Amino acid sequence: xxxxxxxxxxxxxLAACAPQPGVERGERPGxxxxxxxxxxxxxxxxxxxxxxxxxQGRDWRTPAFDRALASSDELVxxxxxxxxxxxxxxxxxxxxxxxxxxxxxDRVPAEKKAALQAMIAEAGVPTAVLDRMxxxxxxxxxxxxxxxxxxLDPNAGVERTIEAPWKAGGKPVRGLETVEDQFGLFDTLPExxxxxxxxxIVDSPADAKKQFAAMLDAWAKGxxxxxxxxxxxxxxxxxxLRAALMTRRNAKWxxxxxxxxxxxGTVFVAVGAGHLAGNDSVQRMLAAEGVKAVRVQ
Numbered sequence: 001x002x003x004x005x006x007x008x009x010x011x012x013x014l015a016a017c018a019p020q021p022g023v024e025r026g027e028r029p030g031x032x033x034x035x036x037x038x039x040x041x042x043x044x045x046x047x048x049x050x051x052x053x054x055x056q057g058r059d060w061r062t063p064a065f066d067r068a069l070a071s072s073d074e075l076v077x078x079x080x081x082x083x084x085x086x087x088x089x090x091x092x093x094x095x096x097x098x099x100x101x102x103x104x105x106d107r108v109p110a111e112k113k114a115a116l117q118a119m120i121a122e123a124g125v126p127t128a129v130l131d132r133m134x135x136x137x138x139x140x141x142x143x144x145x146x147x148x149x150x151x152l153d154p155n156a157g158v159e160r161t162i163e164a165p166w167k168a169g170g171k172p173v174r175g176l177e178t179v180e181d182q183f184g185l186f187d188t189l190p191e192x193x194x195x196x197x198x199x200x201i202v203d204s205p206a207d208a209k210k211q212f213a214a215m216l217d218a219w220a221k222g223x224x225x226x227x228x229x230x231x232x233x234x235x236x237x238x239x240x241l242r243a244a245l246m247t248r249r250n251a252k253w254x255x256x257x258x259x260x261x262x263x264x265g266t267v268f269v270a271v272g273a274g275h276l277a278g279n280d281s282v283q284r285m286l287a288a289e290g291v292k293a294v295r296v297q
Contacts, residue, residue, distance in 0.1 A: 031221035032062045034276065035297040036283060038257060042264035045257060046072065047282065047293060049227070049273030050158035051219045053147065053212075058156065060220060064297045072268035075166050077159050079182065080175030091180040095187045096137030104130040104138050107195050108202065115202045119145050135194035136186035139201045149205050150212060159270060176253055176271070185244055193241050219273050222297065228278035247280045254285035261291070 036047040046068040054060070069075075081087070104120070104127060105113050120127055123145045130138045155161075167173060186194070211230070218226030253271065260267060275282055283293040 031223065032297050033060055033065075033219055034222040034224055034227075034273070034295065035065060035068065036276070036293040037068075037296045038261070038286065038291060038293045040261050043261045044071075044266045045260060046266075046268045046296075047257075047276060048158075048268065048270045049219070049224075049276040050270045051216065052157045052159065052272060053152050054156040054158065054216075055151070056153040056156045058220075060158070062297065068296075069162065069166075069268050072171075072266045074172050074174060074265060074267045075162070076174045076176060076267055076269045077163070078176055078271050079179055080173050082159055082163060084179065088179045091178075091183050092137060092140075095180065095183045096133050096140075098132070098134050101131060101134065103127075104133070104135075107135050107138075108199055112199055112202050116198075119202055134187065135191060135198050136189060137183075139194070139198040140186070142198075142201050146201055146205070146208060150208060162270065176256060177249075185249075189241065189244060224277045227273050227276075228281075230274075242280075246275065250275055250280055250282045251285055254282050254289065254291075257282070257286060258289055258291050 033051070034049050038045040038047065048065065048068075051060075105116060108116050119142050120130065123142050125141055130141065133141065163173060186197070189197070215227070215230045217223075218230060253275070257269070271282075286293055
């Protein structure tokens, strides 16, 4: 499992990065991150595809984005409180620890053991602790090493950028899911998929840089087809994983959006860009229910 498969899903393991080759600070490639509007007579919902992990200093905001956000009464994200470290730790303790697990080093192929051992040493997490963690949880615990190697900054993602000033303004922030819900997505994966996830964390830093740069470029340009490709290239190879992490969530969110149209107001919804691209995107699921999403950026 490569970085592109997991990056759009790591609102729960937020840790970000500095510029990659060809991605300079403040540079915005042609186009802008994509945004849509869903509306009826008395309700407007903006859908903005976010990038959870961004280089510090990346210039992505536009006047259209700022107007849409300022006009909204309510902010909705995948989870409502990204800063709730205590809640995240509690959820991890509840879902991520199990007795009688094999040693963490035995959960990767022999040729990956040395790389995993090096990553564990770099993370500073005792191997004995990781041995007690389910494979998905151990992978998340080590993911920060990958992002540090890439040079990412945890405060530079879209959600972190908009959440604090929004809360300071006294407007409500709501979540489509909880941290426990998101951990649960990984917790229900079969062990084979969890081990693939761990191997993906350990994989070549050079590959990770290329994949990250491709994802970031597609997002910054508003290239929805490119965003879909970066997720589809590998998630389609695992229908089980895609169903758990993308398709079922998109269906649930589309249902929430349709019901939200029953109440008046203006809502800004910011979710990972991968959920707003591809054949099973939120917009396509809305369209199947007779609700049209119009691209406005």
